[in-house]
Amino acid sequence: MAKPFTTSVITAHDLVEGHAVFLGPEGWTRDIAASMVALTAEQAEEFTALAQRHVDGNTVVEPYLIEVSLDGGSPFPIARREQIRASGEPTIAFGRAA
């Protein structure tokens, strides 16, 4: 049996900056809370196809879907890895702050 669909958003890296971006209604955003949530597998496929067009259009690289929870009212990644990535920086003080 196929795994039941979990609400997801699509993420990628900004080509020039390298940072994580999320697909929102007005394009790519660094804020996962502003991303479009796929509620069905069909929507996820649509978003994936759209992201691929942006890859071809040379704005982002390596798009993929991540599972999110909507419990807090806005999308929040389920996996620890994606939580850290969505935060945009390490969980520790770094550089001069360290």
Next chain:
Amino acid sequence: MYRYDEFDHRFVAERAAEFRDQVRRRLAGHLTEAEFKPLRLMNGLYLQLHAYMLRVAIPYGTLGSRQMRQLAMIAEKWDKGYGHFTTRQNIQFNWPKLKDVPDIIDALAEVEMHAIQTSGNCIRNTTSDPYSAVAADEVEDPRITAEVIRQWSSLHPEFTFLGRKFKIAVTGCEEDRTALLLHDIGIQVVRKDGETGYRVTVGGGMGRTPMIAKELRAFLPRADLLPYLEAALRVYNLHGRRDNKYKARIKILVHEIGIEAYAEQVEAEFAAMDRDAVAAPSEEIERIRAYFQPPELAERSASSPLIEQMKEASPEFAAWVAQNTFPHRVPGHVAATISLKPIGGAPGDATADQMRAMADIAETYSRDEMRVTHEQNIVLPHVAIEDLYKVWKALAAIGLDAPNKGLVTDIIACPGLDYCALATARSIPVAQRIAERFASTQRQKEIGPLQIKISGCINACGHHHVGHIGILGLDRAGIESYQITLGGDATETAALGERTGPGFGYDEVPEVIEKIIDTYIGLRDGDRESFIQTYRRVGMEPFKEVLYAAA
């Protein structure tokens, strides 16, 4: 130190120009990511969790002040003001933007540096002993051989697309500080009947299938080095598996066909090949050797009344001298380790200010030279004992005076899930929490020599297999879980750690480490028996009992 000749200059400049054009075409959309990715990787540029990452080669870990200042400039101008020194004796910048990378590469070339072969399935930076030209028992400076290998392996057409990456280390001493037996090929400079040559080992490695290297040749005459390496790599390149990247390392080949069969094939290839065409001309070796002439250090008195007085006055200074200095072959000198493991810091990180200060200190007190160690520290190789207090004061001013070399808080940790796209768990904050728990200098000293090594995934960049205490972070259904191993050893008595049992949660790790250490303290036969000695004597059982009994 080795200086580029015209050939090196031209080669690096051409490569920089080529990569600049590749980046330009990528940004303009003329190259797709699929086309660009292998090109950027060949130039040390990764795409990590939060950003691009540029890994810069530091051949055999040796670095001059001018180079360190340039790294500081790069960190400040194009990154977030810091860099991360790695277990391959290299440095990584965590935040470069793609459009800036060509300028960074040009800035590196200005000081004879580059990022070539710091990634990809090629021969990576050849590492070496941080105490090269320091240790009294050294047969010969291993960097002469490492530089010969660097020149031979740079853009070697036959070995640019191997089945997997390939790592070589060279040491000139019996006592190993390079993790030699955990390398695809290990080379130890040895002397036999008055002749200098090499002992060659093969098939070591960490990763998901850790293995200790086996001896391939007990004695290889010096002149045969490159033909023999070429034969060894050729046999691997022909037969090594390419169907499964996890089985593509030479260790798997040597393991599958056996060291005897592999050695036979290498010897047959070696006998059949045109050795003279490959061997380094002796004039070239002599030219390289000249660059590694040890500095002329005047012999001094081994004891300095001034330093003795300062040690009396400052217990912190005394602790640092006792722990972070290594005897130099020239009396009155030491090699001093700058610990990049301040309590609460990220292991191996240094800010631009710290890099500049280290460069200044090296220029004034260490003949303009530094070494990056595979333990992610920096060594000042040639310091007069008389100058130690001034060096220590200067280090204290930048927060790099931790007297913890080789102790429980001198932890190797990979970048882990805070930076790395491959990681399954965090490493750095685990290291920080352990270091905070054992922050007391007195307590660290009581515990004695103890190496903790942490990897945030099974690829083992944090060398956990060979930590006296190894920690491996895994992902268990989206939650970080940490496996503990005991009894690993990265030296000439290399051993792989043994798993204690089921893993522990992120928050539990410091407590678990403390239990292990308390158990050791309770079991040790006098305070001179180190953790690893006690472990070898008593085995796993007592530790297991303490860790899992209550559960």
